[in-house]
Amino acid sequence: xxxxxxxxxxxxxxxxxxxxxxxxxxxxxxxxxxxxxxxxxxxxxxxxxxxxxxxxxxxxxxxxxxxxxxxxxxxxxxxxxxxxxxxxxxxxxxxxxxxxxxxxxxxxxxxxxxxxxxxxxxxxxxxxxxxxxxxxxxxxxxxxxxxxxxxxxxxxxxxxxxxxxxxxxxxxxxxxxxxxxxxxxxxxxxxxxxxxxxxxxxxxxxxxxxxxxxxxxxxxxxxxxxxxxxxxxxxxxxxxxxxxxxxxxxxxxxxx
Amino acid sequence: xxxxxxxxxxxxxxxxxxxxxxxxxxxxxxxxxxxxxxxxxxxxxxxxxxxxxxxxxxxxxxxxxxxxxxxxxxxxxxxxxxxxxxxxxxxxxxxxxxxxxxxxxxxxxxxxxxx
Numbered sequence: 001x002x003x004x005x006x007x008x009x010x011x012x013x014x015x016x017x018x019x020x021x022x023x024x025x026x027x028x029x030x031x032x033x034x035x036x037x038x039x040x041x042x043x044x045x046x047x048x049x050x051x052x053x054x055x056x057x058x059x060x061x062x063x064x065x066x067x068x069x070x071x072x073x074x075x076x077x078x079x080x081x082x083x084x085x086x087x088x089x090x091x092x093x094x095x096x097x098x099x100x101x102x103x104x105x106x107x108x109x110x111x112x113x114x115x116x117x118x119x120x121x122x123x124x125x126x127x128x129x130x131x132x133x134x135x136x137x138x139x140x141x142x143x144x145x146x147x148x149x150x151x152x153x154x155x156x157x158x159x160x161x162x163x164x165x166x167x168x169x170x171x172x173x174x175x176x177x178x179x180x181x182x183x184x185x186x187x188x189x190x191x192x193x194x195x196x197x198x199x200x201x202x203x204x205x206x207x208x209x210x211x212x213x214x215x216x217x218x219x220x221x222x223x224x225x226x227x228x229x230x231x232x233x234x235x236x237x238x239x240x241x242x243x244x245x246x247x248x249x250x251x252x253x254x255x256x
Numbered sequence: 257x258x259x260x261x262x263x264x265x266x267x268x269x270x271x272x273x274x275x276x277x278x279x280x281x282x283x284x285x286x287x288x289x290x291x292x293x294x295x296x297x298x299x300x301x302x303x304x305x306x307x308x309x310x311x312x313x314x315x316x317x318x319x320x321x322x323x324x325x326x327x328x329x330x331x332x333x334x335x336x337x338x339x340x341x342x343x344x345x346x347x348x349x350x351x352x353x354x355x356x357x358x359x360x361x362x363x364x365x366x367x368x369x370x371x
Contacts, residue, residue: 189315189316189317189320190315190316190317191315191316192313192314192315192316193313193314193315193316193319194311194312194313195311195312195313195314195319195328196308196309196310196311197308197309197310197311197330198306198307198308198309199307199308199309199338199352199359199361200307200358200359201304201305201306201307202304202305202307202361203302203303203304203305204302204303204305205299205300205301205302205303206295206298206299206300206301206302206303207295207299207300209303209305209342209347210295210299212348212363212366213363213366214363214364214365214366215362215363216362216363217353217355217360217361217362217363218305218307218340218350218360218361218363219355219356219358219359219360220307220355220358220359220360220361221358222358222359223357223358223359224354224357224358224359228309230328233311238319239322241328243309243352244327245334246327246329247329248333248334249310249329249330249331249332249333249334250309250310250329250330250332250333250334250336251327251328251329251330252309252327252328252330253325253326253327254322254323254324254325254326254327254328255324255325
């Protein structure tokens with residue numbers, strides 16, 4: 001679960017703060033420079049993922065802002081992830097047009113609306129595929145990308161953050177005060193932790209459960225490409241990772 | 257709208273009294289079970305199933321040494337089925353499949369209630 005903290009009163013300022021966390025010193029240059037660059041750009045500077053979805057946007061140091069007139073957005077998660085990679089590599093110098101600049105404001109507004117508690121210091125928890133409302137979603141990509149999408153009229157806006165940016169954004173929880181134990185962790189270092197890898201969960205009715213038989217398929221909530229959760233047997237999530245094989249056994253490679 | 261209703265339904269004098277509850281003593285009831293075994297009453301109640309790939313044991317020291325990309329071997333062979341748990345109890349086993357964009361479990365075995 002990642003936490004994004006918003007500061008400041010104005011929407012623009014809030015977004016700048018977010019991006020500050022994303023890119024540190026890069027964000028002001030990005031936002032501040034966008035308006036100037038737009039006037040000097042031609043449409044040839046805009047790029048497309050393909051003709052069907054008409055993706056346009058910009059990537060900068062691991063974060064991507066994009067929009068699409070496609071309504072078939074949900075099927076494209078994997079494509080986006082790959083696209084984000086390639087865009088970062090090849091298109092880092094491209095900037096959006098006026099419409100996308102407007103989208104920044106829309107995005108900032110939407111983020112604020114969804115996250116602010118009114119004081120401008122709202123905290124928003126992002127978990128896997130958290131549905132915020134009908135028109136916006138936060139999603140984790142399989143490869144560790146975080147995707148925020150909002151629907152404005154018929155257009156989707158996507159804000160895609162790379163794993164590196166997410167790490168920079170991640171606000172670690174305050175260290176637990178452990179008093180005297182803090183310096184004596186070695187005292188418990190031989191204690192045993194039992195861990196379990198959870199492939200996902202499914203909600204079924206008791207009626208469905210009653211009819212369950214060999215051959216039935218239960219769909220889990222976990223989307224292909226998402227890491228599995230690693231829990232203690234007490235139910236506390238300690239991380240997540242991807243299922244793999246290690247010798248003759250199953251294994252998990254930690255992603256977080 | 258509420259104003260219209262008010263106009264159509266003039267206030268009448270009504271008496272208002274507190275509700276008094278009859279004292280009864282705890283008991284098991286009498287006769288046959290009223291709902292015993294009637295699955296249709298609860299068939300729409302949702303329960304959460306959990307698909308457990310496998311587990312392992314680490315020491316706290318090992319846990320604290322884990323890093324991004326660390327590999328943890330599980331106590332389950334690659335061919336071992338996945339446990340489907342309900343409320344902490346394994347009720348079925350199956351193997352991992354892909355269902356559309358999601359993972360899924362294809363049930364191979366339903367476990368007896370007492371397992």
